[in-house]
Amino acid sequence: MADTLWQRCLTHIEARLPEKDINLWLRPLEADFTDEGLDLMAPNEVVRDQVERELRTPIANALNDLGAVPKRIRVLVGGGQKPRATESEPAAAPPTSRHNLDSRYTFESFVQGKSNQIARAAAEQAANPDNMAYNPLLIYGGVGLGKTHLMQSVGNRLLDTNPRAKVAYVRSEHFVNEMITAIRHNRMDRFKAHYRSLDALLIDDIQFFANKDRSQEEFFHTFNSLLESNQRIVITCDRFPKEVEGLEDRLKSRFSWGLSVAVEPPELETRVAIMLSKADYHGITLPQEVAFFIAKRVRSNVRDLEGALHRLKASAQITGTPITVDFAKQALHDMLAVYDRLVTLENIQRTVAEYYKMRLADLLGKKRTRSVARPRQIAMALAKELTNHSLPEIGQGFGGRDHTTVLHACRKVKELRETDARMEEDYANLSRILTS
Numbered sequence: 001m002a003d004t005l006w007q008r009c010l011t012h013i014e015a016r017l018p019e020k021d022i023n024l025w026l027r028p029l030e031a032d033f034t035d036e037g038l039d040l041m042a043p044n045e046v047v048r049d050q051v052e053r054e055l056r057t058p059i060a061n062a063l064n065d066l067g068a069v070p071k072r073i074r075v076l077v078g079g080g081q082k083p084r085a086t087e088s089e090p091a092a093a094p095p096t097s098r099h100n101l102d103s104r105y106t107f108e109s110f111v112q113g114k115s116n117q118i119a120r121a122a123a124e125q126a127a128n129p130d131n132m133a134y135n136p137l138l139i140y141g142g143v144g145l146g147k148t149h150l151m152q153s154v155g156n157r158l159l160d161t162n163p164r165a166k167v168a169y170v171r172s173e174h175f176v177n178e179m180i181t182a183i184r185h186n187r188m189d190r191f192k193a194h195y196r197s198l199d200a201l202l203i204d205d206i207q208f209f210a211n212k213d214r215s216q217e218e219f220f221h222t223f224n225s226l227l228e229s230n231q232r233i234v235i236t237c238d239r240f241p242k243e244v245e246g247l248e249d250r251l252k253s254r255f256s257w258g259l260s261v262a263v264e265p266p267e268l269e270t271r272v273a274i275m276l277s278k279a280d281y282h283g284i285t286l287p288q289e290v291a292f293f294i295a296k297r298v299r300s301n302v303r304d305l306e307g308a309l310h311r312l313k314a315s316a317q318i319t320g321t322p323i324t325v326d327f328a329k330q331a332l333h334d335m336l337a338v339y340d341r342l343v344t345l346e347n348i349q350r351t352v353a354e355y356y357k358m359r360l361a362d363l364l365g366k367k368r369t370r371s372v373a374r375p376r377q378i379a380m381a382l383a384k385e386l387t388n389h390s391l392p393e394i395g396q397g398f399g400g401r402d403h404t405t406v407l408h409a410c411r412k413v414k415e416l417r418e419t420d421a422r423m424e425e426d427y428a429n430l431s432r433i434l435t436s
């Protein structure tokens, strides 16, 4: 039986993904291996988008595990028109050409805001081969906030500058699995030689190394060897590494040799800008008010924003309806309900009162001393930003106040956040507590 590389790839992935996903998204694809890489032909845009979004990495990893590393993977709409004879193993692909980067992850496609501007600036510096001041660069922060995007932007930029550079992007989980395979097949020397021959190593989600002693040991040596020969290292972690239990102290201390930068959840304007930019990229007509409507609710994770966008697109395609706020309300009903449940007026009032160690009755009451009025204004501004309530509704919820009082509070808080660092910090802390 002709055992094509693509079939072997599918068999490999089958062990790792639900059968439903394989049947729905992967079986309809036609694979075309050429000298330039792998083209996957999807029957329609919905399949293409899903494969791009969720399955590109499992495919790349499976091929990697099978020892066949295409120079690039493209997912296209089409099929049947390409000669299937070209579906052959790219056995000649040298193991060092592991440019398994996603070409969509660039600095140009990364939307900058207050929450990520330092991380972005540091990453741009790290992508400058003449500047080794920030080595290693550690990017840390919560789920789906753009760490991988920034890290791969460094790799893509390094390759733009020098296409011959050996850049490897590896998820820590993959590093561990690869190492286990190398040990099992007695190929540790090759494994070490490969990693130590790189110009740049981008290693994602290092929290995965926790409690994996042998992998930490090997990674520690690889890390040292790359640093000593002045090669670029970028790492990401879902929190500050010192807080990761089960990670050796010597690794933690190595990670902090260079520069550590955080990515925070993006503020509303940035979330809207990200949605509009992603919509543009995917050819989705997304009115600004719909972007605002969604971004006001989906707050803590950019991946969820993208998920919402793709669901909207699929629903709009199936029903042939233009995307409006009402359409979004319906199409994303269940997803938005989860977010809406999290932040209510009562929740905001209780959280703010606790944060400022004051009585809830005072927050809602008539007192106008600054120690009471300021937190009240902050709570109103948070209510405006984080809920869907109108100004009159918010005023009503705050002891029957007029909507102009709420408007004044929102303006005041905005102004103070720009001039008073303490105020900005309090507001950001409260916003994080309420939305994470």
Ligand SMILES: Nc1ncnc2c1ncn2[C@@H]1O[C@H](COP(=O)(O)OP(=O)(O)OP(=O)(O)O)[C@@H](O)[C@H]1O
Pocket: 109, 110, 111, 112, 116, 141, 142, 143, 144, 145, 146, 147, 148, 149, 150, 205, 238, 274, 302, 303, 306
């Ligand atoms: N500022 C941004 N501009 C454009 N896209 C963004 C931005 N932040 C995040 N994204 C997008 O959100 C998605 C999730 O980002 P990414 O995978 O980089 O998150 P992450 O922080 O690495 O998450 P995880 O910890 O789960 O690996 C990606 O598609 C990425 O392009």
